[in-house]
Amino acid sequence: MTTQPTQPDLLYSEAEDDLRAAVRSLLTERSDTASLLVRAEAGTPYDPELWKALAGNMGAAGLLVPEKLGGQGASHREAAVVLEELGRAVTPIPYLTSSVIATTTLLDLDVESTEVATLIHQLATGAKTAVLAVPLSASPRGPLPFDAPRITGVADAPVADVFLLLRSDGLYALGRADVTVEALTPLDLTRPLSAVTTGDTAGATRLADAPVAERAVRRGLLAGAALLASEQLGVAEWCLQETVRHTRERHQFNRPIGSFQALKHRMAQLWLAVVSARAAARNAADALATDSPEAPLAASLAQAYASRVAVHAAEECVQLHAGIGMTWEHPAHLYLKRAKADEIALGTPGRHKDTLAELVGLQAP
Template sequence: MSTLDDAPDLLYSETEDDLRAAVRSLLTGRGDVPAALDRAESGAPYDTALWTSLAAGIGAAGLLVPESLGGQGASHREAAVVLEELGRAVTPAPYLTSSVIATQALLACGTGDDGAVAKLLGALAEGRTVAVLAVPLSTGPDAPLPNTAPGAAIRAVADAAFADVLLVIGHDGLYAVETAAPGVTVRAQTPLDLTRPLSTVTVDAAALTAGTRLADAGTADAAVRSGLLTGAGLLASEQLGLAEWCLEETVRHTRERHQFNRPVGSFQALKHRMAQLWLEVVSARAAARNAADALATDSPGAPLAVAVAQAYCGRVAVHAAEECVQLHGGIGMTWEHPAHLYLKRAKSAEIALGSTGSHREKLAALTALPAPGGPTA
């Protein structure tokens, strides 16, 4: 029987509020939408100086890394706050892929005192290195892992173009391979979401052999899935931040936009739509915070919390972005307004780290309930 002590903490601590303020101040100071749009269109959306300030200046890259390895020794709750703010600004940064997924996978490998894993984690925590797990962005925590035989092309690897190190699953374990090494090819693809570039990665046999083996095959599988589960759980916080910005921007616009000498936001039909969206965003916040807290406390219910968050938050983010575009009228359809960036990020995030449907199926299995459309007893 559960008790109050088992209840998740959905509130933000003072430390988390301070971290949010610091990240938001940094992103607001660099919130040059025209420049961001130009970078996105050029195919090189990353702001290297911004990443350095976020990763090393604020120390956000090392939140999940223990202090003994040079990190902040914080938890998934703090990392979730950073992702909320990155989602609010649809910031092109490899935080989810490097500071969350790759970092968690490395932590699950076992660090030792001075081994290769510990050294790589230290470099990630300092912001000197960016590591990306070489799997398609769509790979969910329970999905089959991709064919990573030497020379096989791994498509749709997010942020590989910005990575210094690839974590590659070999037949006998997990390897760290430098992207600049001979035999490693990172070829850009054309993504829907211009703020999260995708690449096709190829690592030949010589490059894999020359890489550093971090874990054996059994440990590697468990570590990769730990990274993907954590990524899926904290992606919900990014989706929450995106939905919050879309709602707030829509409310602001409908207050200022007038028709028939009245703010369009005063029209009953629009008020109902925004009220419904507000309810969805509040519920998404509860789901995202529950997932972050479950991961932070290493709760046995973490897979369930992650499945709930992803089954719900992805749909809310897409709905919020769609409403933002539509309720902005003509301006919402233009390239100059950032609404399209939010819609594209929401749509791509909806299928990242497992689709909404796959998480619903996982949720049904964990709760022993039949999935929609499935057989009945």
């Protein structure tokens, strides 16, 4: 008897809608554009109190962690909803890097190990944050920085308590005092990049041997790439919503500019692209949540499509706002920079297209 494959569920559940409402309410209350712009320009975009409220008080940091390890026992679908809202507000907190990539990497190790279980519990409760010491541009099937003494392009390193480091003999956990973090100049001021220099691992905690470590790291990067599409979806949704609002209110020749046929067509086409990006992002999150064998395919498909939709939506937002869209005070530039930075994060669209071709047995263009 042949088992029929399970159809992906792209709809949001009631619990997911409730989670979205709670996260959006928190971000609306505690994060405003003016303060974000000031912090970003000063080079200190992070809000520790916001992270404490989201990760610890709300429990969002532990969504992917089973209850027996101190988490919420939810799935990648719920984590994707959180990332959608973080994308809508371009919120500078280490959720993608710590609560998704690092946490998924650790969950693929031996969770019966005291060291691994303790670290997972600390991440799940928001007591600590961790980052995988790889460039943000690293893709799930690309080269990894084994034994690299200096790793450039590591995201969210300034607020990390723990660094997960790949060596040829395994995966190590290093504390803040064991590494040197050098700030780089990023395009996206809301997700700082750093160069991380590691020293001797004699005092580090070895979490896994080499084969297990590489598999776990690639699993973490896969989860990150798949759920990054949800963040990109949030960016695109905000840009579309803000553009529609602006074109309704902005008048020219005694008419709203949104009533002009050319602008109607542009926004309608953008809406269709955003809806398609939502389907791709939800499919990727559902594939991870159900541990589908097609998760790598769904992740690459979502990244190849959603990353370009986010950039297009942000560009349209800037252009259709005209002069005001080019000002520092308007947040449109934050969304454009986040979209452009996300486009090369965890694999470029071109690399993911190559992966798609490989997975389905077609010749890449």
